[in-house]
Amino acid sequence: MEIYQIVFIGLWLILTTIVIQAMIMVGAHRAEKDYKVGKIDPNLGHESFFFRSHRAFWNSLENIIPFLGMSVVAILATYSPFKLGVITWIYAISRIIHMLLYYYIATEKNPSPRSYFYGFGLLATLYLIAVSYTHLRAHETVLDLVCVLVG
Numbered sequence: 001m002e003i004y005q006i007v008f009i010g011l012w013l014i015l016t017t018i019v020i021q022a023m024i025m026v027g028a029h030r031a032e033k034d035y036k037v038g039k040i041d042p043n044l045g046h047e048s049f050f051f052r053s054h055r056a057f058w059n060s061l062e063n064i065i066p067f068l069g070m071s072v073v074a075i076l077a078t079y080s081p082f083k084l085g086v087i088t089w090i091y092a093i094s095r096i097i098h099m100l101l102y103y104y105i106a107t108e109k110n111p112s113p114r115s116y117f118y119g120f121g122l123l124a125t126l127y128l129i130a131v132s133y134t135h136l137r138a139h140e141t142v143l144d145l146v147c148v149l150v151g
Helices: 002-030 049-076 081-104 113-137 142-150
Strands: none
Touching (some): 002 081, 081 113
16 A cells, blocks of 8 residues: 555545644634534625635535545555546645635635636546546456455
């Protein structure tokens, strides 16, 4: 698995970013004037940093599931560590920039600059779905895949 080290470091960065987003969101929520545990004011909009940090966090949670899952499939299917590393880092950097733009640009406009980095992350995920499927199809049978993984 050492050959996938650059992938694992990228995945670590992605997951660490989400943990940091959660901490920022909790801090922003507690700083709200009418803070109540578990309650979000439905009147908040993009002018509120808490609203933006909450949306950035949940957007990251929604997007990590397919990317992380497909990364595991790609590793198990012995997809190129170099190519998977490139895809992982494109995704990681896109998501970090998306988060920062969400934090610093308070806009209702769509698309906004953050939309482009959301799109880069989405394209990385879609690419990974396609290449994982193609790579899995290259194995004649499930037994062949198991032999590759074990052997």
